[in-house]
Each structure stands twice: as structure tokens, then as C-alpha cells.
Amino acid sequence: MENFLQTIGALNDETRLKILRFIDKNGAVCVCDIESAFGMIQSRISRHLKILKDAGFLTVERQGRWAYYAIRSPLDRFRQDILKEISYLEMDLPEFKGCCKP
Amino acid sequence: MENFLQTIGALNDETRLKILRFIDKNGAVCVCDIESAFGMIQSRISRHLKILKDAGFLTVERQGRWAYYAIRSPLDRFRQDILKEISYLEMDLPEFKGCCKP
DNA sequence: ACAATACATCAAGATACCTTGATATATATA
DNA sequence: TATATATATCAAGGTATCTTGATGTATTGT
Numbered sequence A, B: 001m002e003n004f005l006q007t008i009g010a011l012n013d014e015t016r017l018k019i020l021r022f023i024d025k026n027g028a029v030c031v032c033d034i035e036s037a038f039g040m041i042q043s044r045i046s047r048h049l050k051i052l053k054d055a056g057f058l059t060v061e062r063q064g065r066w067a068y069y070a071i072r073s074p075l076d077r078f079r080q081d082i083l084k085e086i087s088y089l090e091m092d093l094p095e096f097k098g099c100c101k102p
Numbered sequence C: 001a002c003a004a005t006a007c008a009t010c011a012a013g014a015t016a017c018c019t020t021g022a023t024a025t026a027t028a029t030a
Numbered sequence D: 001t002a003t004a005t006a007t008a009t010c011a012a013g014g015t016a017t018c019t020t021g022a023t024g025t026a027t028t029g030t
Helices: A002-010 A016-027 A031-038 A042-054 A077-088 B002-011 B014-026 B033-038 B042-054 B077-088
Strands: A057-064 A065-070 B056-065 B066-071
Touching: A002 A016, A002 A042, A002 A077, A002 B002, A002 B014, A016 A042, A016 A065, A016 A077, A016 B002, A031 A042, A031 A065, A042 A057, A042 A065, A057 A077, A057 B014, A077 B042, A077 B077, B002 B014, B002 B042, B002 B066, B002 B077, B014 B042, B014 B066, B033 B042, B033 B066, B042 B066
Parallel strands: none
Antiparallel strands: A057 A065, B056 B066
């Protein structure tokens, strides 16, 4: 119940839905990728990523000074269904253009 | 997108999840059934029912002075998946005992 | 070692949501 | 017709959530 509400709560925000779809579409990205694509300040992006991670949608992997966020794998069926449903939504996503030099 | 957020928002509340599961389990019930089962004041129940209805989970049918709320039928697959997921949750639901004499 | 970069976290203000109590409406009963 | 019942809606207060700007931490480059 608590876990379910956390999952739902993570989805209850337009910015997070877009970030989730953005990562689902573009694969592993770092925080500054999202920051520059969405034109939002870093603390805001970082907070939303944490919420999506804590809700079981994302994983983080640190590489040097970058933190790469990706869709958690494997993903349970319910969250897969949700991602699919989100992929059907009409939303204008910003374009992805890598900003980091690994 | 807007519609999706409304659907998710309706689920983002413990009381509503319980009400939804209660109706899913017990079939069509009137407001006072839920009111007495849950021990919550009428305006509170009424508000939550409206939110669930507006989000596409419930239908209302008036009969005399009672309003019977039931799971919308047919229900799209995504909302069906959600109901199934909610049915798996551990929650202590109050017992149903009809309070209205139709 | 020092400076810069990438990210996380915190406090404060703004906004949205939930609960309650009061009031409104509509139907049934006496 | 008057009263009681079932439900809906509104305003006000409390609580949670979002955004921003500031600060902290770790890693890279000079």
C-alpha cells in the first residue's frame, strides 16, 4: 500500500512524467543532459530524479563526476504497463543533445 | 496527458484507494454504505467519490434519494490493470453491511 | 593544492490538496 | 405541506508538495 502510493505519487507530476518518458526514449542520461534539455535548474531535476528512483522506475550509476540515470531493469509488469501508457501520451518532449564529454 | 494526470491524481490518496477497492469488491454501493463502513463524514466520502468518478473509475446511478456508485463498465485496460494491482495490496478494508433500505 | 564541474540536499515561500463543518438540493414520508 | 433523509457543494484551516536559491560533497583538471 505504502509502496503503491509512492509509485503513484512519483507519477503525479507533469515534469516527472516528461523526464521519465525522456529517459525511456533516450536511454541512460546524466543530470546535466536533462537540465539542458528541459531548461530547468539543477536542484529541481535532481529532486525529481530522486523521487522517480525511490519509486522504483530508475537506477543511477555513477561514472566519474556524472550520474547516469536509466530505466530500471528488470522492471515489474505494472511499471512496464505504466511506461507504455505514458508513451502513448501526447507531450512535447525537448530534444536530446548530449552535453557531457565523457 | 491531462487525462492521465487526473487518473493518477485520483489514485494518489489512501482513502480513495480503499474506497475504490471496497466498491470493486462489493459492487454497487450508496454513499451512506461507504460512510458507515469507513466511519467518515459524508462530505469527505462524497468528495472522494466525485474524484474517482471524474477520473473514469466509477459511475453513479441515482435511485430515489440514493446514489449508487459502481465500477465503470466497460473499463479500459489500463484502469483494469490498476484495479488488479490495487486488489493485490495489503489493506484492511472495513466490512460491508448495507445501511439503506431500498 | 586549488579551482572548476557535476550532483545532492536544505530552508523558505508558493501552490495544491485534504478534512471538516455548514449550507444547499432533491426525494421520500407523515 | 412539513419534515426527515441522502447527497452535493462551499469556505476555512491544516498539511503536503513543488520551486528556487544557497550550500555541501565528490571528482576532475591545472
